Amino acid sequence: MQNEALNASDILLAKTPLEKIHHRLGAKMVPFAGYEMPIQYPTGIMAEHHHTRQSAGLFDVSHMGAVEIIGDQATKALENLIPCDLAEMSCGEIRYGVFLLESGCVLDDLLITRRENGYLLVINASRKSEDIKYLQSHLPADVILRVWENPVMIALQGPKAADVLERFYPKVSSLLFMTGKAFENTWISRSGYTGEDGFEILAPQEEGISMTEKLLAESEVKPIGLGARDSLRLEAGLCLYGHELNENTTPVEAGIAWSIGKRRRQVGEFLGADRILAQLKEGVSCRRVGMALLPGSIPREGAEVLSEKGNVIGFVSSGGHSPTLGHPISMGYVDQVQAAIGTDVLIQVRGQARAAKVVKMPFVPHAYFKK
Amino acid sequence: MMMKYTDQHEWIRIEGDTGTIGITEYAAHQLGDVVFTELPSLGKVMAQGSEAAVVESVKAASEIYAPVSGEVIEINKALEGQPDLINTDPVGAGWFFKIKISNFAELDKLMEESAYEAFIGTSH
Numbered sequence: 424m425q426n427e428a429l430n431a432s433d434i435l436l437a438k439t440p441l442e443k444i445h446h447r448l449g450a451k452m453v454p455f456a457g458y459e460m461p462i463q464y465p466t467g468i469m470a471e472h473h474h475t476r477q478s479a480g481l482f483d484v485s486h487m488g489a490v491e492i493i494g495d496q497a498t499k500a501l502e503n504l505i506p507c508d509l510a511e512m513s514c515g516e517i518r519y520g521v522f523l524l525e526s527g528c529v530l531d532d533l534l535i536t537r538r539e540n541g542y543l544l545v546i547n548a549s550r551k552s553e554d555i556k557y558l559q560s561h562l563p564a565d566v567i568l569r570v571w572e573n574p575v576m577i578a579l580q581g582p583k584a585a586d587v588l589e590r591f592y593p594k595v596s597s598l599l600f601m602t603g604k605a606f607e608n609t610w611i612s613r614s615g616y617t618g619e620d621g622f623e624i625l626a627p628q629e630e631g632i633s634m635t636e637k638l639l640a641e642s643e644v645k646p647i648g649l650g651a652r653d654s655l656r657l658e659a660g661l662c663l664y665g666h667e668l669n670e671n672t673t674p675v676e677a678g679i680a681w682s683i684g685k686r687r688r689q690v691g692e693f694l695g696a697d698r699i700l701a702q703l704k705e706g707v708s709c710r711r712v713g714m715a716l717l718p719g720s721i722p723r724e725g726a727e728v729l730s731e732k733g734n735v736i737g738f739v740s741s742g743g744h745s746p747t748l749g750h751p752i753s754m755g756y757v758d759q760v761q762a763a764i765g766t767d768v769l770i771q772v773r774g775q776a777r778a779a780k781v782v783k784m785p786f787v788p789h790a791y792f793k794k
Numbered sequence: 795m796m797m798k799y800t801d802q803h804e805w806i807r808i809e810g811d812t813g814t815i816g817i818t819e820y821a822a823h824q825l826g827d828v829v830f831t832e833l834p835s836l837g838k839v840m841a842q843g844s845e846a847a848v849v850e851s852v853k854a855a856s857e858i859y860a861p862v863s864g865e866v867i868e869i870n871k872a873l874e875g876q877p878d879l880i881n882t883d884p885v886g887a888g889w890f891f892k893i894k895i896s897n898f899a900e901l902d903k904l905m906e907e908s909a910y911e912a913f914i915g916t917s918h
Binding site: 462 | 827830832852
C-alpha cells in the first residue's frame with residue numbers, strides 16, 4: 424500500500440492557541456496553510472462529519488485571519504475591492520464576498536461584518552499575507568487596517584449548536600443567519616461553512632481557550648477536524664480558495680455572482696468591473712458545477728471531466744465521498760454548454776471514465792437559521 | 795499457517811498454496827475511514843509487486859500491491875457493503891482477496907512479523 428501521509432512534526436509551523444487541547448484530544452495534526460492543524464480526532468472523519476450534521480461540532484478556525492477596517496471612508500474604500508453592496512449593510516450584518524483583482528479574478532473570498540466603526544473581515548489562512556499586502560496597497564491613508572493578533576476563532580456547527588451556546592450566552596439563539604453581535608469582548612456571528620445552523624466565535628486568547636473547554640464539556644459537542652470540515656463544505660456546495668477559487672477565476676465563473684450587489688452591477692466602480700459586468704451580461708465560457716456519481720471510486724481534484732462523446736470539457740476542483748449521501752460528489756469547472764443540471768458527463772478516475780451527472784447544489788440542503 | 799508482510803504495509807496469510815491478502819492495522823490507521831475498495835477480478839494473474847487493488851479513504855486513494863505472484867481465486871464480497879471492515883478488522887474480516895501462490899520463493903523477500911514491527915517502528 425502506498426500512502427503519503429503528511430507528517431507535521433518536521434516543518435516549522437505556526438500553532439493556534441488551542442494546540443494543547445488538540446493534542447490532549449488525540450488529534451492527528453497536519454500542516455495546513457502554514458499552521459499545524461487537526462485533520463481528525465480518534466473517532467475519524469466520517470463520525471465527525473455525521474456528528475456535525477446531527478448534533479454540534481466544534482472546529483478550531485483560529486488559523487484564519489481577522490482584520491478590522493476602520494474609518495469614515497471604509498465603505499467607499501472597500502467597495503472598490505469587494506463587489507458587495509456594503510453601503511446598505513446595517514450594523515451586525517454579515518455578507519460573503521470576494522477581494523477582486525484588476526483582472527476580475529478572485530484574490531480571496533471572505534466574510535464581511537458591518538460594525539459600528541467600520542468592518543470586520545475574516546479571511547483565509549492561506550491568503551493572509553496576500554490579502555494584507557493588497558489592503559495596504561489599496562486602502563487610502565485615512566482608513567485604518569488593524570490585524571487581530573492571534574485571536575481564538577472557533578465554529579460551533581450543527582442542529583444542537585444554538586441550544587448549547589444559549590447556555591453560555593443567553594439570547595444568542597435570537598441571532599439570525601449572517602448576523603453577529605458582541606457579547607462583552609467576544610464577537611459571535613451566526614455563520615459557518617458547513618451548511619448547518621451554527622456560530623462562529625471570535626475571542627481574545629484567554630476567553631477563547633476557556634470557552635472552547637466549556638463547549639467541549641457539553642455532551643452534544645465533539646471536536647471536528649479539517650477533514651470533516653472539507654467534506655461538510657463540499658456537501659454544502661461551498662467554494663474553497665485554492666480549489667474552486669483562485670487568481671484565474673472570476674466570481675461569475677465560480678457561480679458566486681449572487682454576492683455582487685444589485686447597485687454594484689449597475690454602477691460598477693470596483694476592480695475588474697469591466698470584465699465582470701461583461702460576463703454577467705454575455706455569460707461565461709465555463710462555470711462551476713456540482714457532479715454526482717454512483718458509489719465507486721472517487722474523483723479527486725484535477726481529474727478530467729469529459730463529455731459523453733469523450734471530449735475534455737473541464738476538470739474537478741474538489742472531489743470526495745459524501746458521508747451524508749453515501750456516494751462520491753465533486754465540484755468542478757465545465758464548458759458552459761455542458762453545465763446544465765441533468766447533463767450526463769464522464770470523469771476520469773485512474774484511467775477509467777466514470778459516469779457522472781451535473782446536479783443542483785448544495786448536494787445536501789442547507790439548514791441555516793433564517794426568519 | 796504463516797503471515798508475511800511487505801514494506802507497502804500489505805500482509806499475506808499463507809495456508810497451503812493459498813495466500814489471503816490485506817493491509818495492516820498500521821496502514822488502516824494511516825488511511826483513515828475507508829469508503830470504497832476496487833478489487834481484482836477472479837482469475838486475474840498478477841506478478842509480485844504489481845498493482846492489485848485500490849483502497850479509497852475519505853481523504854485519498856491508495857494502491858494495494860501483490861505481495862507475491864499468483865492467480866486471484868476469491869475476493870472479499872463483504873467489502874462492497876462494508877468497506878469499513880478494513881478499519882475495524884484489517885487482519886481479519888477486512889481481507890481483500892485470495893490468490894493461488896505461483897512462486898513460493900518470492901515469500902523469502904517479505905518480512906516476518908517481528909521485522910515488520912521494527913519497520914513501522916522506524917517509519918512513525
